[in-house]
Amino acid sequence: MGPTETGSGSSAVAELAEASRSGDRRATARLLSLVERGGPQADEVASATHFHVGGAHVVGVTGAPGSGKSTITNSLTTLLAEAGRRPAVLAVDPSSPLTGGAILGDRVRMNGAAEAGVFIRSMATRGHAGGLALAVPGAVRVLDAAGFDPVIIETVGVGQVEVDVTDAADTTVVVVAPGWGDAVQANKAGLLEVADLFVVNKADRPGADDARRDLDLMLDLSTITGRVGGERPSVTMTTATEGDGIAELAEAVVGHLGRLSDGEELAQRRERRRLAEVRAHLGHLLEGAGEEVLATEASKATNPAESPMMVARRLAAGLLG
Ligand SMILES: Nc1nc2c(ncn2[C@@H]2O[C@H](COP(=O)(O)OP(=O)(O)OP(=O)(O)O)[C@@H](O)[C@H]2O)c(=O)[nH]1
Ligand SMILES: [Mg+2]
Structure with missing residues (x-):
């Protein structure tokens, strides 16, 4: 320090x-x-x-491990930087311990963007007091206040995590690739519900067209209609390693913010985001206060004359009173 x-x-x-x-x-x-x-x-x-905070466009990029999120983020932010924007990337690794610091693979994958002046930061959140739900919005705020726009959050889709990241973003991009991480997997992981935009990456690989067809079918059949006034999420095909489709993706991302801003949706999403952050802080504070009370009143808590629920109620009433 x-x-x-x-x-x-x-x-x-x-x-x-x-x-x-x-x-x-x-x-x-x-x-x-x-x-x-x-x-x-x-x-x-x-x-x-x-x-x-200046209201940076916050974009979440999520999807299965290895689907190409970092490669896409690299090409996308390079393009935006060259167009005069000031992008920043927050690569969130929910599985690494805090001391992990930079994630080597991401660094390598994002060399081009770094050279184009994109601010890139890896953040490991395992062991973070309060976890992802507190760390990510805090980091986004720092980047926003520093004047970066857009702020791109890359997270591996490993379960509940990407849904938490959705809470922090204005626009959520879900990346799928042929094979593992195809549309069915995305559906199972609950990613269809959180996506504003889909990317089928590795379009150079066999099976990419099938992945797109599956995804389109699933989006057409599903009752999920996207989150912007019933808008169906668009699907962009990319070969991120070649930069193919990245300009279309940039257009889709920027266009999505435009549509959000046209109506009430952007304000509503940001309100929800704020509420989610307050909730996370509240939970963290209450948890801390609860631990403190338990530390001083452990003997009462273990007294068999009261049920654990009754003890908890009484202690909570003391906390809240
Ligand atoms: N053939 C092909 N390979 C790609 C494409 N995009 C990415 N890759 C390769 O796929 C591998 C994984 O790419 P990453 O960008 O690291 O994927 P990721 O989703 O960020 O991976 P994690 O962060 O580890 O989950 C790398 O070897 C990339 O070079 C593509 O469009 N076509
Ligand atoms: Mg990555």
Whole structure:
């Protein structure tokens, strides 16, 4: 921990936040480290960045392991950077411990984007106090306040996690590839419900057309009609390694934000996002308070004269009263 981090507390964080806003990428990286660690300093970062968010377009990219999310994110953000945007990438790895830091594969896959000036950060969230639900919105806020737009969150679709990430994004892109991660798998993983846009990647591989057909069929048959006023999610075919289809994907992503902004949908989604974050904080605070009460009243909690439920009720009433 550097001197500015341990020094005068919130003013040091405020200084970092100001430096980050004026384009100091090292300051941004340090703020992200504080968010990643969690605890009181993460709260300070939240306070220092909250009023400076500029409403970056937050795009979640999720899908099965190896489907090509990083390669797509690399090409997409390179394209956007070359078009004058200031993209940032948050590669979230829910399975690695905190000390994991940079994810090597992602780094290699995103070399091009880094060269084009895209800000790239890997974040491991296993062991994070409060978990993904707290760390991701905090990190997105830092990047938004630093002036990055869009902010792309890449997450491996390993279960509940990608649904949590959906909570943090304006636009959710689900990547499927021929073979594992095809439409049926995506359906099983609940990804059909969270997708605003689909990408069938590895279009150069045999089976890509089948994957697209399956996906189209499933989208047509399903009662799920997408989330923008009943809009059916579009399907873009890409060969990310060649950059094929990436311009169409960029158009679809930008177009989706446009449609969200036309109506109430964007505001509603952001309200839901805020609510989800408040809920996560509330849960975390209550959990912490509960542990504290238990630590001091453990003897009462183990008293067999009361049922565990009764003890919990009584302790909760004390907490909330
Ligand atoms: N043939 C082909 N291979 C691709 C394509 N896109 C990505 N790949 C390859 O697929 C492998 C996985 O790509 P990644 O971009 O790392 O996939 P990912 O979804 O980010 O993977 P995880 O983050 O590990 O879940 C790499 O070897 C890529 O080079 C494509 O369009 N065609
Ligand atoms: Mg990846």
